[in-house]
Amino acid sequence: MLLMANIHRYSNLLLKITFISISCFIQTCHCACNALDRDSLSSFNLSLSSSPPLDWSLSVDCCDWEGISCNGSSGRVTELSLPSRGLVGSISPSILNLTSLTQLTLSNNSLSGPLPARFFLSLNQLQVIDLSRNRLIGELNSSDALPAKARIFNISSNNFQGPIQTSFIETGLNLETFDVNSNSFTGIIPSVICSFSPSIKLLDFSNNDFTGLIPQGFGQCTSLLSLRAGFNNLSGSAPRDIYGLLPLEELYLPGNRLTGPIDPSLLNLTNLKSLALFGNELTGPIPEEIGNLFKLEKLELHINHLNGTVPDSLLNCTNLTLLNLRVNLLGGELSSLNFSRFVRLRTVDLGNNFFTGNLPRTLFLCKTLRAVRFATNKLSGEIVPEIASLPFLSFLTLSNNTLTNVTSAIRILSGCKNLKTLTLALNFFNETLPDNERLVGFQNMQVFGLGACNLTGRIPMWLSELNMIEVLDLSKNFLTGFIPGWLGDLPNIFYLNLSHNLLTGNFPMDLLKIRLLASKSNSDEVKNINLELPLLVKPDNISNMLYNQISYFPLALFIGDNHISGPIPAEIGQLKYVIWLDISKNNFSGEIPDTISHLTNLERLDLSGNNLTGEIPASLQNLNFLSSFSVANNDLEGPIPTGGQFGTFLSSSFEGNPRLCGRILKRTCSNNNTQSGNTDSSKMGNGHNQKKIIILTLVISCVIFTTILFLYLYFSRRKTIPKSEIDENDLEAVSFNSSVVFPEHKKEPSLFVLFPTNESNKMKDITIADILKATDNFNQVSIIGYGGFGLVYKATLSDGSNVAIKKLSGDTGLMELEFKAEVEALSTAQHKNIVTLQGYCFHDGYRLLIYSYMENGSLDYWLHERPDGPSSLTWPARLKIARGASNGVKYMHETCEPHIIHRDLKSSNILLDRDFEAHVADFGLARLIMPYDTHVSTELVGTLGYIPPEYSQSWMATLRGDVYSFGVVVLELLTGKRPVEAVKQGMSRDLVMWVQAMMNDGRVDDIFDPILRGKGFEDEMAQVLDVACMCVSRNPLDRPTITEVVEWLKNVGPGRQTT
Known part of the structure; x- marks a missing residue:
């Protein structure tokens, strides 16, 4: 027993000695923070603000500060990690003293300004560099270089610019990640990086301004897993050495100008999980070798010019979750496509192609499907019951095919319990819409479209059970009977289209109960419709126009063309x-x-x-x-x-x-x-003769002015095509059925006038007959838009060049305001940011205006209609558009004589050429003023959301009124919102008021378009927001001149213009 007690006593003593020894060892090795590092960090902290503030107390060892790690033996700081910490300000040069730093993570803050000089050369021990999602500026040039030990380099979502110099990247021998996406880099993509960093795994050059061909060299990155270079200005085809990157899992090259066929060698990349080549100009068939990509999860080839059929080998890609081939030239029997092995498929979009046959029954074996679009093909047959077995299906559009048996289709689809969007327009021709069905489905339906089917019958009672319905379109059918009163009781409906039917009775009073149309508090409840895929609908009643995406449905009631x-x-x-x-x-x-x-x-x-x-x-x-x-x-x-x-x-x-x-x-x-109600009859008698004199004087003055203007234009500055050059037979053969501008009878000589511009000189021999031929007799398929006072057509001339032609409807004469304003304004305006009016012609009261063709359409289209428009419009592109448009307005206001007040500046009147240079267009409301004038008398004209508030109180249009409208356009660029939002829940419909309310609440960051956030441009956007807010000041005297706006925009951020 004594022996055991002694053993126990000595054991305890040994444990105490061991513990003390270890403690002493630890205390010996845990050195205090290096004094220079501590002072450097303190200076770094002083240059910043943060919320909440960093708790870096000098009474605490800096190695114990938030985000700081040290080397235990030396006390040197090795890690500075403060992601998403709300840091605001610039990076202090004192950070360069942290020469033992191996990890620097300052991502997702609001750091701005340039990096200190020789930043990476000084911190040459860095292995991890993450400065992403800030507002940093500068270049990656020869004055600095990557640390040799760097493994991760991420400066994405900032505003770095210029070319990436070889001298900067040649030292990065150990790189695994190089991410510079969402900046403003230019020049050629530096594929040479692969010769210095062969072990790199991720390269991301997306959302920059790189140009030219994709260079050879990427084939040396033999360990590369992801290559991303989407949304630049790259052209040509992918270099063949890419096809040797066997480990590659992601190839992301959308939104460029790549041409030619898909190289079959690309499909040797058997480890690919994501292939995105959409939004290019690719041609030819999808290669049969696509089946080699058996690991593929996402295949996005939409918006190209691919043709042929979908290869059977695609069935080997059993891991697909997304298949998007929309807007191509693909065809073949759709039912022959075997979807049975796509057990993980969530979204399939084959819309806007030329597929034929029945719906493929094998598609309904894909139980994970959520969204299906086969619209605008040539499908036939019936919808089969198996579709109801898709438990998660929420979006289905089969419009514009030739499907049959609407009764069966409705009954079957009502079994899709989660269906929210269903469009079946342009099918079931001349069938009867079932009205005696007792349906228990469609409980979640929000959008239901069954228009343009020529259906007969009545508006069915089962629609009254669709309590979640928001958009209902039954237009262009042959429905009869009264409009049922229960439509007014649907609690969420705000868009109802029953036009072009055979409905009878009196005005349906029950429709006045639609609460979202009658009450502001209720109209504010209108919600964004969350769609799995963008919904494509016709914008108006113009037949045969191409379908365009709309970003919202207006609060609307259509009951036209009935009885x-x-x-x-x-x-x-x-x-x-x-x-x-x-x-x-x-x-x-x-x-x-x-x-x-x-x-x-x-x-x-x-x-x-x-x-x-x-x-x-x-x-x-x-x-x-x-x-x-x-x-x-x-x-x-x-x-x-x-x-x-x-x-x-x-x-x-x-x-x-x-x-x-x-x-x-x-x-x-x-x-x-x-x-009339406009005039007090008691005051008419004595003043009538005086009024006749005034009217007569005005008429004579107008005639004299018109004659002088006509003669001046006709003889001095224009070219008239002799009547003998006009093919009269062609004109007489033209019918109004094709919406041609010229009537068959002739009451006046035809006039064709060209202005002296570079473009019009190329058209010097054009005739009216040439215009008819170029527009296919003004066929409606040539319509590209509808500007103020008329439709706009694309005309392809005999030399292959394109022009835009606005056709003014009705018997509009030279003295009518719109034609006179457009010709007067644009004949005097010559500027790179003003749309070029090349000429005009008129015949028997009809007028044509001939403009330069703008390849990229309107700013409104890119911001609000094109599916990939907002994501394609990067912040640098939006800033470029704002600068260009402001230069155009400046020319109108201050350089052009006489000066021009536009009076209808809006995003749909900002047109974009091939290079996304902005051009101010549509002068149908414009008024000319002399330099010494400050305003012109007018009526309240313009477009909802753009009209200055003072125009409702005074009939005086001013230059500062244009500045207000321009400010609204800039707010659109910043927010991505329309000037009047009809579907925003709980917010004012007016964009200006909404922005002001958000700023008053201190929610500035929430103002910006979500697509633009977190990409390092917040500082620039904040500067532009300040400019826009000054432009939309309620008091016109508080608004800047357009010259001031131009200068402010020129000086935004680092990318300052020099001319």
């Missing part, structure tokens, strides 16, 4: 928040109710083709945002109002009313019908 009769009820004024209202081509009678003036958000109002009588209420002049209006083909009488937006409407808006009068119809009002 509804009786009066328009005065209660229609309850729909205060409707934006589009179309009740045209019915049998409505009686007067136009004055209460329509209560619909103050109206942008489009169509009352044409009815039996309406009486006068046009003068109160409609108060609809300040009305951009489209028609009362044509009724039995109205009296004077046409001239205030508000009425000064901008075409004569065609009023034609077919023999007793209407006014300047727009060139029909003088008699003494009787001038006694």
